[in-house]
Amino acid sequence: MKITVTRDSNEVEYNISEENITLLAALEYVKENFDSSLAYRSGCKSGICGSCSVLVNDKESLACKCKVSDKDTIKPLKYVKVIKDLVVDVKQMEDLLKNNKTYLEELSNEKILKKDEKLIDLQSNCILCQSCYSSCPVYEVNKEFKGPYILTRVLRYVNDKKELNINNKLDSIQTNGIWDCTLCGNCTIACPQFIDPKTDIMNLRMKSIQNGYTDPTIQSNDFLNEFNNFDTGFNPNSF
Ligand code: SF4
Numbered sequence: 480m481k482i483t484v485t486r487d488s489n490e491v492e493y494n495i496s497e498e499n500i501t502l503l504a505a506l507e508y509v510k511e512n513f514d515s516s517l518a519y520r521s522g523c524k525s526g527i528c529g530s531c532s533v534l535v536n537d538k539e540s541l542a543c544k545c546k547v548s549d550k551d552t553i554k555p556l557k558y559v560k561v562i563k564d565l566v567v568d569v570k571q572m573e574d575l576l577k578n579n580k581t582y583l584e585e586l587s588n589e590k591i592l593k594k595d596e597k598l599i600d601l602q603s604n605c606i607l608c609q610s611c612y613s614s615c616p617v618y619e620v621n622k623e624f625k626g627p628y629i630l631t632r633v634l635r636y637v638n639d640k641k642e643l644n645i646n647n648k649l650d651s652i653q654t655n656g657i658w659d660c661t662l663c664g665n666c667t668i669a670c671p672q673f674i675d676p677k678t679d680i681m682n683l684r685m686k687s688i689q690n691g692y693t694d695p696t697i698q699s700n701d702f703l704n705e706f707n708n709f710d711t712g713f714n715p716n717s718f
């Protein structure tokens with residue numbers, strides 16, 4: 480089978496003699512048999528570390544989990560700086576994590592029961608693979624957008640009974656956050672952990688409104704009154 484790997488903007492074709500193998504095994508094959516300088520990331524090789532995420536036929540996939548087929552095209556993730564071949568810079572993601580409130584801020588004495596764990600279980604499974612950012616049309620045009628996994632992690636702590644400072648968390652996602660998302664759902668489709676950032680963002684919107692925040696996309700009554708009273712100078716009787 481033949482696969483095409485994008486390497487520094489060039490498309491390079493490789494002939495793999497093995498069948499029914501993972502993409503990661505195919506990349507290892509290329510490195511061993513054709514070009515030892517091919518660069519890609521991998522870690523656990525079992526879908527846990529999230530480091531081998533790439534685009535397969537323009538869809539985000541973990542190289543260690545997906546089977547490779549004839550004519551597959553392999554590219555680095557989108558909207559991040561490419562360091563070499565399939566290796567992308569993780570600094571953007573590190574900064575997002577550092578600059579947002581995706582951690583426990585103020586510890587409560589609440590006892591955590593099994594049913595409470597369930598509320599934060601799925602969101603805690605994020606492996607930071609960056610696939611959701613590569614699929615996000617808002618992140619494409621606005622690098623200040625907090626983006627899917629940050630918002631999912633904020634919900635994880637908003638739902639955590641151990642967190643006392645819910646308001647601080649909700650406050651942090653009002654700008655370049657929940658209201659900027661188009662709810663396209665690309666991130667939910669891209670996530671290998673079956674996390675649903677789109678629904679998490681909708682939940683955060685609901686919780687924000689319940690806590691007194693306003694949806695900025697809804698015009699205020701003052702604005703609507705002003706708009707209705709605006710004199711355009713147009714007189715239909717003059718025709
Ligand atoms: S649902 Fe929102 S966060 Fe997810 S990809 Fe679409 S715009 Fe981005």
Ligand code: SF4
Nearest residue numbers: 605606608609611670
């Ligand atoms: S939310 Fe899913 S797609 Fe996004 S970084 Fe976490 S595991 Fe990857």
